[in-house]
Amino acid sequence: MTTYDFDQPYERRGTDSEKWAAYGNDVLPLWVADMDFPAPPAILQALHKRVAHGIFGYGGVTAELSEAICNRLWEHYQWKVTPDQIVFQPGLVSALNVSCRAVCPPGTGVLVQTPVYPPFLSAPVNQGLQLNFAELTVKRSSHKLQYSIDFNAFEAAIQPNTRLFMLCNPHNPVGRCFSREELTNIADICTRHDLIICADEIHCDILLDQPRHLPIATLSPEIAKRCITLMAPSKTFNIAGLYCGFAIIQDPSLRKRYQQAANGIVPQVNLLGLTAALAAYTQCETWHKELLTYLNGNRDFLVDYIQEHLPALRTTIPEGTFLAWLDCSATGITGNPYEFFLRQAKVALNDGQRFGQGGKDFVRLNFGCSRATLTQALKQMKVALDLLN
Ligand SMILES: Cc1ncc(COP(=O)(O)O)c(C=O)c1O
Helix, strand or coil: CCCCCCCCCCCCCCCCCHHHHCCCCCCEECCCCCCCCCCCHHHHHHHHHHHHHCCCCCCCCCHHHHHHHHHHHHHHHCCCCCHHHEEEECCHHHHHHHHHHHHCCCCCEEEEEECCCCHHHHHHHHCCCEEEEEECEEEEECCEEEEECCHHHHHHCCCCCEEEEEEECCCCCCCCCCCHHHHHHHHHHHHHCCCEEEEECCCCCCECCCCCCCCHHHHCHHHHHCEEEEECCCCCCCCHHHCCEEEECCCHHHHHHHHHHHCCCCCCCCHHHHHHHHHHHHHCHHHHHHHHHHHHHHHHHHHHHHHHHCCCCEEECCCECCEEEEECCCCCCCCCHHHHHHHHHCEECEEHHHHCCCCCCEEEEECCCCHHHHHHHHHHHHHHHHHHC
């Protein structure tokens, strides 16, 4: 017996949704990474109560929220973080940009693993910095894709002027949850080259069949000193539009550099975001558990459907995130597959080319939607592909 019904359809057109407004009414949007589910009832109740108070002056982070985050980090990861080590941020894309600004003097570089969430590619450029690329290795077997890290290539990509490595874990778009061994290798290499690690772990609570997430900062106190860890309740509880996230920076001088880089540019978190975050982290455990069961089901359905009905496509089997990464190179699509699925299938996906090297001929599909929407989108993609042949 479940408490929450993730199958229930909700109309998102005409509700300020970026995802649903970007394309025509005849297009099913499975692109930008938010989900089509309402936030958990406990968050809605907390927001209703806050709105009913009626006064929306400048807000501030409460001790209760900071403590809730510290307790959660301890319970989930045995990670001892104190409230002063948490820097609240309205969004994690801005935190990626602030991290580049804080860590990298002009003329230095930032290492990223491609294909990767596009703001990883734009944040260094926004700060006038160089990009160093370490492409992930992909193994193709029938309809599946498996990504791993080539550690020689990873180390070889580091230049004498590289200062920062931006890690995405769980990884968007390839859906990997990196193992302790992989993270230890990464940490060792970053230590050897004296790199700061900005670890974007926004998807850390969306684990599919994975027992637990491992923040890279928890590997050792020495590693923690070189980490800026980014987390948020936004993806997990579908409150991305409320803009509340945070950076955990345990080294005082790194934290100071980060705060200085954000000073006067990054505003405080919206107070409704703070209200939602507290409810998310303290009252939504059952909802979260059931969400993961539903997303696991969507992931399995997607992989099975592709195997059975779209055999020319190859897909990742995401270990985390609600994002699948599809290789269209064997489909016979001429031109950009994103354009193809948009025009011929009326399904809006993300264009793989925007994710950097290793993204050509790929699209990203967001399965954080009802099973009915996912099924309909896949059916439309199948019809379009069938017509090709
Ligand atoms: C890895 C990653 N970081 C950051 C973000 C966006 O964060 P925010 O909305 O807090 O700026 C996303 C959204 O998809 C993401 O996948």
